[in-house]
Amino acid sequence: MVVSAPPEYGVDMTDDLAYDVFARACPSRGTLEHVTGRWGSLTLGALYDGSFRFNELRRRVDGVSEKMLSQTLHALERDGLVHREAQPTNPPRVDYRLTPLGREIAERLIGLIGLVEGRMPQVEAARESYDARRAATTV
Amino acid sequence: MVVSAPPEYGVDMTDDLAYDVFARACPSRGTLEHVTGRWGSLTLGALYDGSFRFNELRRRVDGVSEKMLSQTLHALERDGLVHREAQPTNPPRVDYRLTPLGREIAERLIGLIGLVEGRMPQVEAARESYDARRAATTV
């Protein structure tokens, strides 16, 4: 798996677009960041349980601000992972749920999260041993 | 999958530690961010191909700075996903490779990445339809 473009790319180009160059080199990168990012992953995780309204989601996705939830949902909707259904009532009622594509991706994401969570004892042990080694070397 | 802690947590506590509270609520979150983050994922992807020296990795992980690669490798080593082998020669030679745990996690990560990449045509189609709808509504 090679993720590189020639290193010169970021340097000499039309300027100030280094990030875009990066994105262009790997177009799935954007979607991947929506999926794995802090709010994206939590939102997909929350929606994996069903359909929710905006403020229900806010309560389920701990710590998310209105702004970030709104932004995250827009990104996921645009990528076709989340379906937004607005009823033109007053007050408005909007429900969000995963699309089949979103569900498929959320499944894999949750698989990865589950694996990492399941291996946390090993990770914690590695951390302790690493810290102990460091302390021994430094002191 | 519930990722929430009571919303009050972030607000009333010993102050300025909202992020730590968040991390404490979900201890695997840190490792997950090392794995899915921009440089972490690219580094795991690069190391999936074999063992590499520091500057070899820098060349494989497009756009990474010395600082970020160093920081990323430290985090992954501490979590037990990457093994660092230093030969006490002069000039020094240091090789990095995945541990079995790192390989296991990288496999799933690459699975997720592969799935997203494979679904990009669907994602692009969704984006176009989304943008078209937006344009139609706005104009």
Next chain:
DNA sequence: CAGTATCCTGCAGGATACTG
């Protein structure tokens, strides 16, 4: 209720210089 708009700040992370 379901958002958008604006303003503001901490910190991820780049650039640069230096070291064993």
Next chain:
DNA sequence: CAGTATCCTGCAGGATACTG
């Protein structure tokens, strides 16, 4: 070669106020 140290800045994202 394989890093660490320092300085600096853009922007993710929070707080707050407002709207259909």
